[in-house]
Amino acid sequence: MAIDLDRIRAETPGVADVAHFNNAGAALMPAPVLDAQIEHLKLEARIGGYEAAAAAKDRCEAVYGSVGRLIGAAPEEVALVENATVAWDMAFYAMKFAKGDRILTAEAEYAANYIAYLQVAKRVGAVVETIPSTSAGEVDTAALEAMIDERVKLISITHIPTNGGLVNPAAAIGRIAKAHGITYLLDACQAVGQMPVDVEEIGCDMLSATGRKFLRGPRGTGFLYVRKPLLESLEPPMIDLFAAEWVAPDEYRLRPDARRFENWENNYAARLGLGAAVDYALDLGLDAIWERVRQLAAGLRQALGAMPGVVLRDIGAVQCGIVTFTKEGVAADRIKAALSEKGINVSVSRPSSTLLDATRRGLPPVVRASVHYYNDEAEIERLLQAVSAIKE
Numbered sequence: 001m002a003i004d005l006d007r008i009r010a011e012t013p014g015v016a017d018v019a020h021f022n023n024a025g026a027a028l029m030p031a032p033v034l035d036a037q038i039e040h041l042k043l044e045a046r047i048g049g050y051e052a053a054a055a056a057k058d059r060c061e062a063v064y065g066s067v068g069r070l071i072g073a074a075p076e077e078v079a080l081v082e083n084a085t086v087a088w089d090m091a092f093y094a095m096k097f098a099k100g101d102r103i104l105t106a107e108a109e110y111a112a113n114y115i116a117y118l119q120v121a122k123r124v125g126a127v128v129e130t131i132p133s134t135s136a137g138e139v140d141t142a143a144l145e146a147m148i149d150e151r152v153k154l155i156s157i158t159h160i161p162t163n164g165g166l167v168n169p170a171a172a173i174g175r176i177a178k179a180h181g182i183t184y185l186l187d188a189c190q191a192v193g194q195m196p197v198d199v200e201e202i203g204c205d206m207l208s209a210t211g212r213k214f215l216r217g218p219r220g221t222g223f224l225y226v227r228k229p230l231l232e233s234l235e236p237p238m239i240d241l242f243a244a245e246w247v248a249p250d251e252y253r254l255r256p257d258a259r260r261f262e263n264w265e266n267n268y269a270a271r272l273g274l275g276a277a278v279d280y281a282l283d284l285g286l287d288a289i290w291e292r293v294r295q296l297a298a299g300l301r302q303a304l305g306a307m308p309g310v311v312l313r314d315i316g317a318v319q320c321g322i323v324t325f326t327k328e329g330v331a332a333d334r335i336k337a338a339l340s341e342k343g344i345n346v347s348v349s350r351p352s353s354t355l356l357d358a359t360r361r362g363l364p365p366v367v368r369a370s371v372h373y374y375n376d377e378a379e380i381e382r383l384l385q386a387v388s389a390i391k392e
């Protein structure tokens with residue numbers, strides 16, 4: 001089904017105010033997402049927070065099913081948490097590493113993840129190793145295969161990095177992980193919502209994602225997927241009386257499902273907003289979304305690439321809706337500020353967010369213009385004209 005742009009823009013109040021190309025930061029929420037939250041907040045104010053949660057119990061429960069449908073998982077394999085970092089940390093720190101265990105990751109790995117690897121390396125003597133990239137820029141799966149031995153405890157990569165259009169070959173990596181029985185953790189934070197992501201097709205054992213980016217959900221929402229057989233063997237790094245039941249004075253019992261990674265208190269309005277965002281994306285269809293995102297991004301890249309002084313910074317054989325560039329003689333922050341004055345939102349991606357990749361490629365801070373399906377061609381034209389008008 002093709003995207004009905006008129007309907008979608010009519011349902012996106014923010015497009016009246018801004019040309020929003022910061023979808024990799026936080027996308028504009030559609031009206032149903034906004035309404036779901038506001039209605040629940042009003043209900044909380046009217047009848048009480050616990051009472052409102054009880055009244056919305058079925059709809060809150062349905063969010064697990066929606067997220068499951070989005071990524072091809074069972075509802076019991078889904079935990080709803082505050083953000084992608086909490087989701088990822090819960091999964092990563094639940095693993096038991098020992099001295100000499102190898103963690104294999106990608107060059108374009110997200111800083112927060114890499115910092116966690118370094119902490120575990122410091123604590124227990126695990127070894128962090130980076131899988132080389134192909135000349136096109138994505139994870140080199142042949143190189144990965146050659147790195148495998150019995151000491152590899154985890155393959156952990158970012159599907160789409162924070163700093164550019166690269167899409168890593170998540171499913172090809174999954175086939176290697178599966179063939180060798182190695183646990184595979186996928187950071188799909190920038191992928192979910194802009195492209196089809198299916199945990200069976202990819203073959204990951206754990207996956208983390210956020211609500212506010214390409215899913216168009218509320219801030220402060222995220223989720224974790226953990227494959228059922230692995231779930232039972234993972235003890236979350238932090239637990240409370242929701243994750244586990246206190247069954248005897250000196251004994252607790254963990255929940256059997258992925259909710260062992262959650263805790264008791266939650267922002268139910270935001271959860272309902274996340275559910276509405278997932279349903280909205282499912283209703284449009286991830287294939288249609290992905291097609292339009294790629295088409296808009298490809299057009300933007302082509303036009304920026306033809307602009308004097310502009311250098312495109314995206315790598316990878318498959319590229320997504322995140323378009324990064326620099327302009328000779330103009331700092332990325334100045335470009336962002338100049339665009340902001342014209343009601344155009346972009347962000348700046350700094351080397352420290354993806355240090356290995358940025359160092360290898362000698363990247364300065366880059367402008368990140370991330371499109372989404374609700375952007376239209378007129379907005380892209382505005383962005384192009386505004387970038388072109390910025391002089392040294």
Ligand SMILES: Cc1ncc(COP(=O)(O)O)c(C=O)c1O
Nearest residue numbers: 083084085110158161162189210
């Ligand atoms: C690749 C990647 N992983 C994880 C995160 C963290 O997501 P959150 O801010 O929801 O914790 C980000 C945020 O930009 C990201 O780009």
